[in-house]
Amino acid sequence: MAATLAAPSVAVPRPGGRRLAALATLTRRRFALTAHTPRELFVPLLTPILFATVIAPALGKTVGTFAPGIDYMTFVAIATAGLLVPLNTMFSGIGVIVDRESGARRDMLAAPIQRSLVVLGNLAVAFAITALQVVALVGAAVLRGADFHTSAQSALWFAAGAGFLAIGMYGVAETLANRVPRVEEYIAATPAIAIVPWFFAGSLFPLGTLPVGLAWFARFLPLTHALALMRYGLLDRQGTGLRDIWGMHSATLMAMLSLAVVAAFAVAMTLISIRVFTRSAVR
Amino acid sequence: MEPAVEVHRLTKTYPGGVEAVKAVDFAIEPGEVFGLLGPNGAGKSTTIGMLTTTIEPTSGSARLAGHDVIDEPIAARSVSGVVFQDPVVDRGLTGRRNLQIHARLWGVDPTRAAERIVELTRAFGIEELLGRPVSSYSGGERRRLEIARALLSDPRVLFLDEPTVGLDPRIRYELLDLIGGLRAARDMTILLTTHYLDEAERLCDRVAIVHEGRVVALDAPGALLMAFGREIVELRVGGDPAEVLDALRSRGVANGDAFTIGSSVTIPLVEVASRDAIAEIHRLGVAAESLTTRTPTLDDVYLRLTGSRLDLAA
Numbered sequence: 001m002a003a004t005l006a007a008p009s010v011a012v013p014r015p016g017g018r019r020l021a022a023l024a025t026l027t028r029r030r031f032a033l034t035a036h037t038p039r040e041l042f043v044p045l046l047t048p049i050l051f052a053t054v055i056a057p058a059l060g061k062t063v064g065t066f067a068p069g070i071d072y073m074t075f076v077a078i079a080t081a082g083l084l085v086p087l088n089t090m091f092s093g094i095g096v097i098v099d100r101e102s103g104a105r106r107d108m109l110a111a112p113i114q115r116s117l118v119v120l121g122n123l124a125v126a127f128a129i130t131a132l133q134v135v136a137l138v139g140a141a142v143l144r145g146a147d148f149h150t151s152a153q154s155a156l157w158f159a160a161g162a163g164f165l166a167i168g169m170y171g172v173a174e175t176l177a178n179r180v181p182r183v184e185e186y187i188a189a190t191p192a193i194a195i196v197p198w199f200f201a202g203s204l205f206p207l208g209t210l211p212v213g214l215a216w217f218a219r220f221l222p223l224t225h226a227l228a229l230m231r232y233g234l235l236d237r238q239g240t241g242l243r244d245i246w247g248m249h250s251a252t253l254m255a256m257l258s259l260a261v262v263a264a265f266a267v268a269m270t271l272i273s274i275r276v277f278t279r280s281a282v283r
Numbered sequence: 284m285e286p287a288v289e290v291h292r293l294t295k296t297y298p299g300g301v302e303a304v305k306a307v308d309f310a311i312e313p314g315e316v317f318g319l320l321g322p323n324g325a326g327k328s329t330t331i332g333m334l335t336t337t338i339e340p341t342s343g344s345a346r347l348a349g350h351d352v353i354d355e356p357i358a359a360r361s362v363s364g365v366v367f368q369d370p371v372v373d374r375g376l377t378g379r380r381n382l383q384i385h386a387r388l389w390g391v392d393p394t395r396a397a398e399r400i401v402e403l404t405r406a407f408g409i410e411e412l413l414g415r416p417v418s419s420y421s422g423g424e425r426r427r428l429e430i431a432r433a434l435l436s437d438p439r440v441l442f443l444d445e446p447t448v449g450l451d452p453r454i455r456y457e458l459l460d461l462i463g464g465l466r467a468a469r470d471m472t473i474l475l476t477t478h479y480l481d482e483a484e485r486l487c488d489r490v491a492i493v494h495e496g497r498v499v500a501l502d503a504p505g506a507l508l509m510a511f512g513r514e515i516v517e518l519r520v521g522g523d524p525a526e527v528l529d530a531l532r533s534r535g536v537a538n539g540d541a542f543t544i545g546s547s548v549t550i551p552l553v554e555v556a557s558r559d560a561i562a563e564i565h566r567l568g569v570a571a572e573s574l575t576t577r578t579p580t581l582d583d584v585y586l587r588l589t590g591s592r593l594d595l596a597a
Contacts, residue, residue: 018390025387029373029380036375104381106371107432110335111388112361283297283338 022113026121033095033103034125043091045133048084052077052141059204074148074235077141078158079203081134082227085162086169086194088133092126093173097183109281116274123170123270130166138234150234157255161229164262168222169194171269178273178280197223207244219245222265225258285349286310287440287472288317288334293343295329295496303329305496306343311474311489313439316466318483319476320581321493327476328368330493331444334474335365348439361389364433368445368476370425374418378409378428381417382435389436396435403431407461423454430461441465443475447482462486480581490581494589504581510540511579512553516560518571524548527569536563542587546572549586551579 060073099105108118142148150158172193180186200214201223207215218224228241232255236242239251246254288311295304304326311317319327332338334345336356344351350358372381379400386396404410407427417425426446433441446462447455463486466473477483483490484504492500492507500507520527524543531537531550536559541550552560557576564571 021390022388025384029376029384032380033373033375102370102374104371104373104384106337106367107365107385108388109337110360110363110365111385112357112390113388114357281337283332 019114019117022111023117023121023124026108026117027124030095030122030125031128034092034129045084045088045136047087048080048133048137049140051080051083052137052146053144056080056141056146057144070236070240071147073144074141074146075231076204077138077144077146078231078234079198079227080141081137081162081230082165082201082203082223083195083198084133084137085130085166085226086198086223087190088130089126089166089169090173090190090194092122092129092170093177094183094186096122096174096177097180097186100178101183105281115278115281119174119270119274119277122174123167123273126170126173127163127166131163134162148234149237154233154237156233157259158230158233160259161226161233161262164259164266165222165226167266168262168269171266171271171273174273175269175276178276197221200224201227202241202244203227206241215244222262225261229255229258229262284313286346287313287315287348288474289346290330290334291344293330293333293345294341295326295333295338296341302496304333307493307496307498309491309498309501311440311472313472314470315488316473316475316486318487318490319474319493320478320480320483320490320585321476322478325493326496327493328444329496331365331442331474331476334359335363335442336360361436362439363442364436364438364440365442366426366429366433366444366446368448370422370429372417372425372429372432375416377414378404378417378420379413381428382413382432385432386435391436399435399437400431403434404428406464407431421454422450423457426450426454426458427461430458434465438471440472440474443473445476445478447477447479459485480585483581492581492585492588494585499588500584507581507584508579510553511551511583513578514552514557514576515579515583516550516552516557516564516574516576517547518550518564518569518574519547521546521570521572527567530567530569531564534563534567536560540587544586549583551583 056073056076059076060071063072109115176189176193177186180189200218201221202218207218207224210218224245228245231241232239232251239254242251242254242258246257248254290307290309292306292308293304294306296302307330319330321327329338333340334347334352336352336359340353344353346352347359348362350362352359382400383396386399391399401410404413407430409424409427409431412420412424417428420428430446443462447458450458459482465471466486475482475486487504489501489503490507491498524546528537528541528543528548531548532541536555537550538553540553541548550560561574561576564574
């Protein structure tokens with residue numbers, strides 16, 4: 001076999017929009033790889049859906065209305081979104097290790113693009129899939145009888161809380177994936193990162209019912225702020241959960257403060273994940 | 284004319300003090316096929332890693348088509364293509380998707396990319412496979428896909444890092460034909476690393492022999508072999524090979540290029556005919572366990588320069 005090829009022509013780099021075009025390519029690539037393995041789409045959804053449609057109604061039936069105007073089943077249904085987001089983003093991090101061990105990561109590193117775009121492409125897909133799953137989860141909860149008190153405007157608080165939490169948690173996932181040498185170690189660390197904080201973040205009970213020390217610890221968890229925001233947007237219009245954190249009177253002010261905490265978490269973890277990736281990419 | 288690749292005092296010391304590359308210098312002219320020849324651990328892949336900006340040099344400098352790999356890494360990457368030593372593909376995606384992604388990342392116009400994909404995959408005999416996931420490709424098919432991918436952007440410098448390692452002999456020879464075809468048809472600089480002597484001799488205009496992070500010889504394969512004359516006598520002796528070599532030198536059979544490794548004495552025949560040399564060896568009464576004559580190879584060059592045999596070191 002002998003290859004005879006035409007004379008080369010020089011590829012002309014496109015100056016404008018080159019970065020966006022590369023980001024779009026990396027995003028499509030990640031999506032194609034993720035869609036190729038449907039387990040990444042559906043496995044993270046199983047536990048939260050089970051919680052929202054089976055466990056939450058059972059708990060709601062047992063507990064009933066535990067605070068004025070707040071149905072416990074709906075309270076837990078929103079908590080399941082706070083479980084789904086970290087679980088799904090952590091599962092997305094496995095793709096980073098697969099890329100490194102047996103995928104095309106080195107070809108991407110040799111590409112004439114900013115290497116941070118590789119992280120941002122992965123983030124875009126993790127974010128989109130998580131958003132889709134949260135919508136599916138809320139839909140399942142509604143079908144099962146959850147009683148949301150919301151409007152289009154207040155739902156934005158929910159979207160912002162869930163969105164920034166997803167971005168921050170993907171940053172955690174990408175950082176961990178680039179730090180651990182083997183996928184087994186990554187999977188072993190996932191419950192500690194994605195599930196344990198959920199038990200302390202006021203997911204299944206109000207923060208005020210925790211011992212004082214644990215309640216203070218919970219205030220430092222981004223998940224606590226994200227959950228309070230999500231509930232403020234869909235259920236708790238009085239801001240009871242936010243008051244447990246901040247102890248102020250203005251629900252809007254407390255919501256903005258919690259939003260700032262979750263947004264800072266998202267920005268910080270994204271920057272850290274980019275730095276860890278670019279440093280690990282070059283020996 | 285500006286060199287396509289220019290390397291000056293390039294050094295890499297890994298954490299822990301491992302000196303993988305030690306102040307290497309070379310320059311490669313546009314259109315040249317240049318080989319880095321050496322065993323595993325000689326520093327070949329680290330050198331390529333620094334040139335492709337995935338390994339940070341400890342000191343020294345390198346330029347690709349005039350772009351400094353440290354100061355202008357994106358510009359340097361834009362003029363190069365790489366075929367890695369290990370498989371680097373998205374196995375879950377089709378061959379076509381892998382090629383399209385690469386073309387877009389290198390900024391190749393989509394219409395031009397589609398034409399190049401047809402042109403290259405047809406030339407490499409993988410056109411029919413493009414719709415299949417790469418996980419279903421054989422090792423040789425995947426390698427051809429990777430070479431086609433590296434060529435999509437018409438790179439001015441193509442890096443081939445041990446492109447045939449791990450392939451069975453038949454596929455290896457097919458790939459050598461393919462790479463040779465590139466050399467014949469394209470005005471492109473190729474930097475090839477290998478520990479296969481025949482690959483270097485067959486494909487390269489010039490070869491740098493690398494040993495323990497240093498370039499110990501650099502010239503055209505023919506020029507490197509010239510020092511060994513047309514033939515080599517190799518004898519394995521039962522006694523002290525150094526004594527035998529001294530005796531052969533005193534009789535004018537061996538000169539300064541002759542050397543011993545283990546129980547073997549290797550004698551390049553520059554001025555003496557093999558028949559005369561063998562007769563002289565017999566007259567000396569050397570207790571030779573075996574005596575052979577053969578044409579010299581780059582392995583002999585490597586052996587004389589480093590004291591170890593390339594195929595064993597690899």
